[in-house]
Amino acid sequence: MITPEIIEIKTDVAVIGGGTAGLNCAMAAAESDCDVLVVEKANIVRSGAIAGGIDHFMAYMENGEDWDSREAYLGYVARVAKGASNLKIHEKVYCDELPAAIERIESLGISLRDPRYPNSQDFFRTQSMGQPGPYWINFDGKKLKPRMAREVNRRGCRVLNRVQVTNIFLHDGELAGFTGFDIRTGDFYLIHAKTIIISTGNTNRMFRTQNGNPFNLWYCPANTGDLHRAAYDAGVELANMEYVRMTIVTKGFSTPGFNAFFGMGCKLVNSLGESFTKNYHPMGDKAPRNVMVWGALQEIKEGRGPIYMDARHLSTEDLDHLFKTLGTDKDTLPDYLAAKGYLKDGAMIEMTVSEPMQARPSELCGAGIKIDENCASNVPGIYAAGDAADQMGCLHMCTAGGFAAGKAAAAYAGTVTKHHPVDMTAVRDERERVFKPLGRNSGLHYSEFENVVRIITSDHFGPIKTELSLNAALEKLDGIDGERNNLRATNLHELMRCHESSNIHQVAKIMAHAALVRKESRFAPYHYRADYLETDDDNYCGLIGISKGADGQAQTRFEPLEYPI
Amino acid sequence: MPAVISQTKCTGCGLCDLFCPIDVIHMEGDVAIMRYPDECWHCGACRLHCSKGAVTFEFPASMAGI
Numbered sequence: 151m152i153t154p155e156i157i158e159i160k161t162d163v164a165v166i167g168g169g170t171a172g173l174n175c176a177m178a179a180a181e182s183d184c185d186v187l188v189v190e191k192a193n194i195v196r197s198g199a200i201a202g203g204i205d206h207f208m209a210y211m212e213n214g215e216d217w218d219s220r221e222a223y224l225g226y227v228a229r230v231a232k233g234a235s236n237l238k239i240h241e242k243v244y245c246d247e248l249p250a251a252i253e254r255i256e257s258l259g260i261s262l263r264d265p266r267y268p269n270s271q272d273f274f275r276t277q278s279m280g281q282p283g284p285y286w287i288n289f290d291g292k293k294l295k296p297r298m299a300r301e302v303n304r305r306g307c308r309v310l311n312r313v314q315v316t317n318i319f320l321h322d323g324e325l326a327g328f329t330g331f332d333i334r335t336g337d338f339y340l341i342h343a344k345t346i347i348i349s350t351g352n353t354n355r356m357f358r359t360q361n362g363n364p365f366n367l368w369y370c371p372a373n374t375g376d377l378h379r380a381a382y383d384a385g386v387e388l389a390n391m392e393y394v395r396m397t398i399v400t401k402g403f404s405t406p407g408f409n410a411f412f413g414m415g416c417k418l419v420n421s422l423g424e425s426f427t428k429n430y431h432p433m434g435d436k437a438p439r440n441v442m443v444w445g446a447l448q449e450i451k452e453g454r455g456p457i458y459m460d461a462r463h464l465s466t467e468d469l470d471h472l473f474k475t476l477g478t479d480k481d482t483l484p485d486y487l488a489a490k491g492y493l494k495d496g497a498m499i500e501m502t503v504s505e506p507m508q509a510r511p512s513e514l515c516g517a518g519i520k521i522d523e524n525c526a527s528n529v530p531g532i533y534a535a536g537d538a539a540d541q542m543g544c545l546h547m548c549t550a551g552g553f554a555a556g557k558a559a560a561a562y563a564g565t566v567t568k569h570h571p572v573d574m575t576a577v578r579d580e581r582e583r584v585f586k587p588l589g590r591n592s593g594l595h596y597s598e599f600e601n602v603v604r605i606i607t608s609d610h611f612g613p614i615k616t617e618l619s620l621n622a623a624l625e626k627l628d629g630i631d632g633e634r635n636n637l638r639a640t641n642l643h644e645l646m647r648c649h650e651s652s653n654i655h656q657v658a659k660i661m662a663h664a665a666l667v668r669k670e671s672r673f674a675p676y677h678y679r680a681d682y683l684e685t686d687d688d689n690y691c692g693l694i695g696i697s698k699g700a701d702g703q704a705q706t707r708f709e710p711l712e713y714p715i
Numbered sequence: 716m717p718a719v720i721s722q723t724k725c726t727g728c729g730l731c732d733l734f735c736p737i738d739v740i741h742m743e744g745d746v747a748i749m750r751y752p753d754e755c756w757h758c759g760a761c762r763l764h765c766s767k768g769a770v771t772f773e774f775p776a777s778m779a780g781i
Contacts (some may be wrong), residue, residue: 196734202758292763312738333738361777365737365754372737372756402778403757481759485772489779643738643751 152585154331154338156577161187161308162563163556164343166315166328166377167350169198169370170545171536171552173298175347177254178556180305184563187341189330191372191646193311194299198351199370199537200545204291205478206409207255207262208513208546209248211273217283220245227514228713230280230438233672233691234390235515236711239541242523247550255549258297265290265478266471276413279513280431280438286413290478291545313339314646315376316584318346318384318532319577321570325531328380329580333646338581342572344563347533347555348519349548350377353508353657355600355650357394358608360502361402364600368397368404368504374650375508375657377538378518382660386527387697389540389709390517391657392664393676394613395509396443400487401456401500405480412436414472416461418446418501420454440511440673446503447675459499469497506612508661509537511673516543520695525555526562528697533559540693587648593638596651602630603655611665616681620666627659663704664696717755717772718762720747724769731761731770 163179165172168190179186190197210223224245227235256262264270265288275284302309315330327342353375355364365371382388397408398418412418412435417425430445431437437445446457461469477484492499510517519527519534521541526533535555537543542551587593610623634652639645670686671678692710699705718740720731727745739751740761747769749755762770 192736192738193734196758196760196764197736201736201756201760202763361781363753363777365756366778367756370736370756370758371754402781403774405757480757481763482757482772486757486774486779489774646738 152336152588153581154336156338156340156581158340158342159187160342160569161185162344163187163559164189164328164341164346165556166346166348167198167536167538168194168299168309169349169351169536169548170200170295170298171538171542171548171555172347172349173302174549174552175349175535175556175559176302176307177305178553179560180302180307182560182564184560186307187343188302188307188309189313189315189341190309190311191314191333191376194302194309195296197295198373200291200295201370202481203478204294204545205288205475206413206545207287207289207549208285208544209252209287210285215283222282223285226280226282231512231514232713233687233711234393234511234693236541236693237713239521239523240514243525243542243551243554244547247554251546251550251553254553255294258294258301260289260291260294260297262287262289265475276409278409278412278436280433280436286409288413288475292478310339314649315380316649317580318380319572320384320529321572323530324570325529326570327572329577329584331584333642336642338584340572340577342569344566344569345531345533345559347525347535347559348377348381348538349534349536349552351537352510352517353378353654356508356604356607356654356658357506357612358604359505360399360404364604366404367507368399368406369507369509375653376650378660379653379656381519381527381532382698384529384532385698386529386532387520387695388518388660389520389693389695390510390515391508391661391696392668392694393509393511393517393673394506394611394661395511395676396506396613397439397504398442398446398501399504400483401502402490403483403486404504405483407476407479407483408439410472410475410479411459411461414468415464416459416472418442419458419460420449421456422454425460426454438512440676443503444675450503457501459501461497461499506608508657510543511676513544516540516547520693524558525551526558531562531566533562584649585645587637587639587645590636590638593636594633596637596639596644596647599630599633599637600651600654602633603627603651603658607658611662613675614678614680615665616679617666620662623662624659627655627662630655660696660704664694664706667694667706717752717757717774718749719771719773720749720761721769721771722746724767726767728766730764734760734764736760
């Protein structure tokens with residue numbers, strides 16, 4: 151086992167997770183007098199959900215059409231994210247920040263204008279996911295992540311790449327610091343911070359995938375709930391954790407592309423060649439994502455699978471653009487489609503339902519650290535942004551809301567006169583815990599342990615669940631605690647994976663606990679209780695808050711949410 | 716195999732290793748190696764940053780074959 155010295159760093163604001171939300175946090179915090187440090191498990195140039203590119207940004211643009219106003223947009227949020235999105239927070243972290251967010255992206259040299267025509271000044275807007283009008287701005291965001299990284303550096307933020315954060319430390323109930331290790335050198339860090347912003351995305355690799363490879367995922371497989379788990383252990387309350395998110399993906403390769411396909415007018419058909427989505431929602435192929443997934447699952451279950459993406463009716467120009475923008479969103483998807491032999495003309499692309507994951511039930515909220523209108527958690531000094539927060543997610547909210555969180559956290563840091571002390575005995579114990587898998591000669595390899603977790607979650611709540619299935623899942627997940635505490639690593643890469651697997655396992659338990667409490671179905675199939683089939687707005691229109699009680703057990707509470715009728 | 720790095724075209728600049736979000740590409744001596752092929756996300760970051768055209772993608776039967 152290695153016992154490196156403890157490298158101590160002091161900062162005012164630390165951003166944990168340098169994806170879209172985190173980099174926008176850092177840009178905002180850097181506008182104050184604060185020292186800003188970004189700690190990222192990979193490299194901020196290409197990390198997180200949009201590492202390889204992105205092609206859609208949701209926005210209303212006040213262009214005079216009824217559907218294009220803030221009011222109409224909020225009506226849309228209330229309709230499709232009812233019970234999960236807090237409208238007051240949404241207005242503060244997204245609506246109030248939207249014009250500046252659009253300006254900021256373009257100031258980085260990334261055009262949001264029509265990607266089909268060079269030098270166009272028009273926006274190319276498409277509609278899907280239950281939107282009342284074309285809220286998606288389709289653009290070429292292939293270089294968005296590196297440009298944001300450059301801007302963070304230009305604004306003087308310090309960056310620690312390749313550091314996995316392992317735990318958070320409090321002093322008298324307030325944030326004091328956190329620890330992490332370099333996944334290549336093994337250096338061990340203690341970061342003293344006045345405030346942290348957690349922006350580490352959602353939790354992946356938790357459920358079985360369509361082809362058995364746990365890394366073949368729609369979302370980023372490096373996002374493994376590391377800070378959901380650490381925050382929970384530190385007493386931070388989480389919300390929207392019961393939701394199991396899924397989408398429609400190409401058969402054999404789980405990637406983004408949903409917006410591109412349906413925004414460009416493709417139709418989902420069953421193996422009889424019938425368009426079926428209207429049977430499940432009046433908006434058909436432009437219905438909310440969860441309804442599309444529900445419909446696809448029913449078609450497959452009832453024997454009308456496989457399902458296909460029918461693009462045969464698209465014009466040559468639209469087909470060309472569809473395949474181009476699919477590659478903007480997922481760089482290698484066009485290579486895959488070519489390898490599969492799909493031609494641009496007359497394409498009927500076989501699709502399927504993706505792997506489940508821990509994430510928000512809608513593009514209009516998040517799932518994770520429960521935040522207030524200032525992006526603050528219940529623990530003083532701990533803030534959250536992006537997919538890791540319960541009220542943010544997707545590019546538009548990560549950009550706008552990340553900036554809001556950065557401003558709020560920096561303002562808070564300005565009120566903290568000095569850093570709180572960190573208990574060094576606890577830090578040395580943490581160092582021992584972190585590096586222990588490297589010293590073991592026996593114990594499970596992370597991949598074997600993770601597979602066991604995936605079998606349990608997939609069988610018991612991936613996504614359909616009942617009280618019995620959830621309790622059985624918890625019993626099984628608790629039953630492998632011993633294996634989790636005895637994982638073995640032969641190098642630092644495997645050590646990182648051990649901690650990721652351990653976090654996935656513990657977040658799975660949090661999900662199951664939260665799902666037990668919500669005795670209704672909502673956003674089916676994302677929370678589909680076979681023992682409570684209906685949506686029960688009288689009792690469950692709101693958030694299940696979940697936190698770690700003094701006895702170490704999960705405790706929950708219900709917070710109602712109100713929507714205009 | 717997912718990302719395949721040509722050992723003859725690779726000039727050892729290290730950018731694919733640096734920017735891989737999943738830590739699956741490592742430098743070994745003067746060339747980049749796909750050390751953990753089963754963990755590749757196929758995001759394409761390595762190819763986007765390779766000025767030598769050394770990175771290509773091959774999809775295994777478990778993906779393209781099903």
